[in-house]
Amino acid sequence: MTAQDLTAETIVDFLGSIFDRRGTEEYLGEPVTMGEHMLQGATLAEQAGHSDEIIAAALLHDIGHFTSEFGTFTMNDTEDRHHEDAGAEVLERFFPSIITDCVRYHVAAKRYLCATRPEYMRRLSEASVHSLNLQGGPMSEAEVSAFQSNPNLDAIIAVRYLDDAGKQDGMDTPDFWHFAPLLQRLVDQHCNPVAI
Numbered sequence: 166m167t168a169q170d171l172t173a174e175t176i177v178d179f180l181g182s183i184f185d186r187r188g189t190e191e192y193l194g195e196p197v198t199m200g201e202h203m204l205q206g207a208t209l210a211e212q213a214g215h216s217d218e219i220i221a222a223a224l225l226h227d228i229g230h231f232t233s234e235f236g237t238f239t240m241n242d243t244e245d246r247h248h249e250d251a252g253a254e255v256l257e258r259f260f261p262s263i264i265t266d267c268v269r270y271h272v273a274a275k276r277y278l279c280a281t282r283p284e285y286m287r288r289l290s291e292a293s294v295h296s297l298n299l300q301g302g303p304m305s306e307a308e309v310s311a312f313q314s315n316p317n318l319d320a321i322i323a324v325r326y327l328d329d330a331g332k333q334d335g336m337d338t339p340d341f342w343h344f345a346p347l348l349q350r351l352v353d354q355h356c357n358p359v360a361i
């Protein structure tokens with residue numbers, strides 16, 4: 166199945182199948198797998214009483230690492246696709262923009278926080294500091310003020326902190342399917358608002 170074939174009825178199962186089949190892949194340089202990483206973020210969001218949108222965004226923020234699932238790569242591509250864009254692209258038909266913004270800008274949020282909160286960079290994992298440099302380093306002043314105009318800024322920052330927190334060796338979490346009803350509710354609200 167490609168991203169184009171997905172519907173409001175199949176998207177949640179499709180996302181779950183990615184966790185089931187590929188969630189055990191390594192998260193380079195971190196003590197957790199990719200699946201554990203995203204489940205930890207979502208579990209921490211739930212425990213902290215965050216909104217459904219924040220929980221969903223934490224759960225799905227790195228889904229674009231599995232880009233081959235979405236058929237996004239073509240031989241015409243001239244450069245690597247950024248995983249945050251790939252993830253947001255597959256989600257945007259089914260989820261509200263607050264969620265897709267959190268996904269699309271979770272890398273930018275790291276660059277933003279490094280520029281605006283000096284203590285933030287000290288707390289980053291070694292792998293995250295390394296990727297920061299590949300991602301362009303801390304934002305410039307102009308980039309910071311442009312970023313601050315995003316209406317979903319607070320949610321984007323909240324998900325970034327959950328992303329950073331979800332790298333704990335041995336943390337217990339429920340599996341993906343615990344969050345499936347919450348995701349389906351959000352999809353239904355977005356795709357079929359009149360019927361709710």
Ligand code: FE
Pocket residue numbers: 202226227328
């Ligand atoms: Fe992440």
